Amino acid sequence: MDDLDRKIINLLQEGFPLTEEPYADVAKQLGIDESGLLSRLKSLLDEKILSRFGPMYDAAKLGGDFSLVAIKVPKDRFDEVAGIVNSYEEVAHNYHRDHDFNMWYVLATESPEKIHEVNADIEKRIGLKVFNMPKLDEYYIGLKLTA
Amino acid sequence: MSKALLQNEVIILDELDRQIIQATQSGLPLVPRPYHHVAEDLGVTVKEVIRRMKAMKDTGIIRRIAAVPNHYALGYKGNGMTVWDVPSELVNDLGHKVGVLDFVSHCYHRPRFLPDWPYNLFAMVHAHNRKEALLLVDTIAELLGKHDRGHDVLFSKQILKKTGMRLL
Known part of the structure; x- marks a missing residue:
């Protein structure tokens, strides 16, 4: 990654235009040509320095729902419980965190009702309480990481 | 709140929006012409695709493009979920203050589960390492002052699963 890659990452985190030739517009801002920008972007995505590039849709407004769910998993059962939780296609992310509440998963479902169905099913299968912590309000979402 | 939003804003998407x-x-x-590419695949004009996407941006269906x-590839290895117990009646004001900090990527109000879980404000912080992340936690604690009735930070140890979310 060189300085130009960093400039591209920083600029494209801010946004991307809805114009007929958006890459040419952005390239001009960076003082490079369109094909140069496209090949840089391809590499950044291939090397997974960028995890996504494009429109970010708000799933909740499309009728779907999300929730963050936490479980306190006894150490000796961690792998077994992770296997069960991960087996649900509605579980989009699952993180192991350093805490008594050591498993944190994100559910993404078509409907709010489905969140409760999946959690109830998981709870029954693992025999541990799941703590459903949906967002009640959000104050900022966006990434502002300086490359 | 997502449900309330859905009740207040009636957003009607048609088949083309979904496509x-x-x-x-x-x-x-x-x-070079990404929206033309999408338009051709769907058999409509580029102007129509751009118009629809602008409308979805205006209604917030598209958060941003x-x-x-x-994080990890950019050298941000100290990624912590910071959690705060703040007075319920102040959570919105305090959430906005924490959310605008440039090292906070997401900030949410979530429910407490007493006595196991007293925290109602969540803020994700990103730093190059854990030590640096803890300094950011101190910065938030200072900002919250006496309204910080307790906090914790949960660092990620391992990603157990991460998939793209299919929306439609």
Whole structure:
């Protein structure tokens, strides 16, 4: 990654235009040509320095729902419980965190009702309480990481 | 709150909107005229695609069109979920103050579960290492002052699963 890659990452985190030739517009801002920008972007995505590039849709407004769910998993059962939780296609992310509440998963479902169905099913299968912590309000979402 | 939003704002998406979402949810084509590319695949004009996407941006269905970097690849290895117990009646004011800090990527109000879980404000912080992240936690604690009735930070140890979310 060189300085130009960093400039591209920083600029494209801010946004991307809805114009007929958006890459040419952005390239001009960076003082490079369109094909140069496209090949840089391809590499950044291939090397997974960028995890996504494009429109970010708000799933909740499309009728779907999300929730963050936490479980306190006894150490000796961690792998077994992770296997069960991960087996649900509605579980989009699952993180192991350093805490008594050591498993944190994100559910993404078509409907709010489905969140409760999946959690109830998981709870029954693992025999541990799941703590459903949906967002009640959000104050900022966006990434502002300086490359 | 997502449910309230849905009740207040009636957003009607038609078949073409849904097709545009399906065609772009995994990313924008890396070709000189990306919206033309989408339009051709769907058999409509580029003007129509741009008009629909602008409308979805205005209603917030599209949060933004942008690049999302991988934290770890950029050297951000101290990624912590900071959690705060603040007075319920102040959570909105305090949430906005924490949310605008430039090292906070997401900030949410979530429910408490007493006595196991007293925290109602969540803020994700990103730093190059854990030591640096703890300094950011101190910065938030200072900002909250006496309203910080207790806090904790949960660092990620391992990603157990991470998939793209299919929306439609």
